[in-house]
Every structure is written in structure tokens, then in C-alpha cells.
Amino acid sequence: MRILMAIIFCLFWMGVSGAEEKGILPVDSFSGAAGEKGIPAGWSLEKEPGSSSKISVGREQENYFLHLLSVDDSFGLKKEMEFDIRKYPYLSWRWKATQLPKGGDIRRRDTDDQAGQVYVIFPKFPTKLNSRSMGYIWDSTAPVGASGTSTAYSKMKYLVLQSGVSRVGQWVPETRNVYEDYKKFFQEEPPQVGAAVLYINSQHTKSSAECFFGEIYFSSKAPKATP
Numbered sequence: 001m002r003i004l005m006a007i008i009f010c011l012f013w014m015g016v017s018g019a020e021e022k023g024i025l026p027v028d029s030f031s032g033a034a035g036e037k038g039i040p041a042g043w044s045l046e047k048e049p050g051s052s053s054k055i056s057v058g059r060e061q062e063n064y065f066l067h068l069l070s071v072d073d074s075f076g077l078k079k080e081m082e083f084d085i086r087k088y089p090y091l092s093w094r095w096k097a098t099q100l101p102k103g104g105d106i107r108r109r110d111t112d113d114q115a116g117q118v119y120v121i122f123p124k125f126p127t128k129l130n131s132r133s134m135g136y137i138w139d140s141t142a143p144v145g146a147s148g149t150s151t152a153y154s155k156m157k158y159l160v161l162q163s164g165v166s167r168v169g170q171w172v173p174e175t176r177n178v179y180e181d182y183k184k185f186f187q188e189e190p191p192q193v194g195a196a197v198l199y200i201n202s203q204h205t206k207s208s209a210e211c212f213f214g215e216i217y218f219s220s221k222a223p224k225a226t227p
Contacts, residue, residue, distance in 0.1 A: 023221055024218075024219050025081075025088045025217060025218040025219065027079055027081070027093075027196050027216040028043070029064055029215045030057045030065055030214070033057075037049075039055055040077075043079050044078050044080075045075065045077060045078075046076035046199065047074060047076060049073055049075040050072070050073045050075075052072070053068075053071050053075060054067065054068070055077070063094075063214055063215075064215070065213060066198065066213040067212050069208070070101075070203075070210070071202070071208045072202060072203055073202060073203055074199075074200075074202070076117070076200065077199075079195060081195060084192060084193075085193050085218075086190075089177050089179035089180065090219045090220070090221065090222050091136075091178045092173070092218075092223055093173075093214060093215065093216035094172065094173050094213070094216075095118075095138065095162075095174070095212065095213050096169065097162070097168050097211045097212075098168060098211070099208055100139075101140055101201070101207045102140070103141065103207070104139060104140035104204075104207075106139050106146070106160065107142050107146065109151035109152065110204055111204055113140070113201050113207070114137050114199075114200070114209070115202075116137070116138030117136070117137055117138070118135065118136045118198060118199075119134065119135045119198075119199065120197075121194045122182070122191050122192070122193060123195075133150075133156040133157070135156060136161050136176060137158050137159065137161060137162075138163070139164075140164065142163060144160055146163075147160065147185070157181075159181065159185075161174055196216070198213055
């Protein structure tokens with residue numbers, strides 16, 4: 001068994017190293033089996049979900065995904081990874097929102113709920129008080145392109161990439177130059193990346209939200225657009 005596990009570990013890191021040589025830094029494809037509470041390997045709970053909420057991994061044809069369901073709740077998953085965002089400035093992922101929190105609007109604290117949230121965390125000492133977060137949002141109400149500072153944390157900036165129901169139920173690909181976004185929103189050079197976070201919440205609006213996340217990765221160059 002130990003020999004088998006060692007072989008699997010070596011093959012995994014050979015795959016990661018090969019990807020890095022091609023300018024790709026994988027976050028996750030969600031193709032592996034989930035562990036306790038449906039959490040994929042390598043991720044940790046950013047906040048414990050309630051009993052009615054759900055975390056799971058699944059497959060749709062050839063595509064794997066992470067599934068988050070929030071029922072009057074707020075929680076997320078964190079993947080710790082340390083690297084220089086200048087080397088891998090582009091973040092790409094796919095997501096599909098199937099239920100938006102009713103009346104959610106990131107611009108107001110009492111309605112600050114979103115079905116889909118992707119954050120890149122930049123730790124700065126003291127980390128609990130000073131870490132920066134660059135967030136990308138699928139909001140219910142705030143228009144695409146809306147941006148600003150989180151009502152919950154002054155060092156969290158956000159940009160709304162999707163809004164409303166027009167693309168609900170569809171897989172939507174995204175790519176952002178996180179390095180350029182960070183400089184624009186924080187007006188400074190970024191520190192090392194410390195983690196990626198996928199989040200969902202619906203507690204302020206006392207409603208439900210559901211989102212699926214597909215493969216997510218950083219890259220040294222913008223990926224080619226698919227037809």
C-alpha cells in the first residue's frame with residue numbers, strides 16, 4: 001500500500017510539474033474523490049456550512065465540478081498555495097449559478113449575498129487584520145462591471161463579472177488578470193499569493209443560492225479563447 005501511495009504521489013507531482021513548465025499553475029479540476037463532508041482533497045473549510053447546506057463534487061459528461069448549495073447560510077472552501085502573481089497573473093475558471101440569493105446586492109451590507117464568489121488572498125502581516133483579497137462575483141442585482149470595497153472587510157475588493165438570471169443554468173468561462181486587477185484596486189504592488197477561496201452566501205437575504213465551479217487554474221499567459 002505504501003508503495004502504491006508513493007507511486008500515486010509521484011505521478012501527481014509529475015503532472016503538476018509538467019503543467020508548471022507549460023505556464024499553468026493548477027488550483028483544482030475537482031476530478032478526485034471528495035473527503036469528509038464532501039470537501040475535495042487539498043481544500044479546507046473557510047467556514048462551517050449549516051445542516052441544510054451542501055458541499056460535493058460531481059461530473060457532468062467529461063467535466064468535473066465542485067457543487068455548493070447555501071440555505072440561509074454563509075461558507076466557503078480555501079486552497080492554500082503560495083506563489084508570485086507576477087509569474088502566473090491570469091486566473092481562469094468555469095462556473096454555473098443555478099439559484100441566486102433573492103435580492104442579493106454586494107453594494108449593501110444587509111443584502112451582501114452572492115451565489116458565486118472567487119477570491120485570491122494576499123497575506124500581509126498581521127494577516128488577520130491586513131491581508132488583501134481580490135474577489136470576482138456572480139451577483140443577483142449589482143450590474144456587470146460594478147466594483148468596490150466589501151462592506152464586511154475594508155481590504156477586500158470585488159468586481160462583478162456576472163449579474164442576474166440571464167446566464168443562470170449555463171456554464172460560463174472566466175479569465176482575469178489578477179495582477180493588473182490587484183494594482184488597479186489596491187494601488188500598490190501585490191505581495192505573494194497565499195490562497196484561493198471559493199465562497200457562497202445567502203444569509204443576509206434569508207434565501208438560498210447554488211453554484212457549480214469547474215476547473216480553476218492560474219497561468220503565465222491568457223488562455224486562447226474557445227470558439
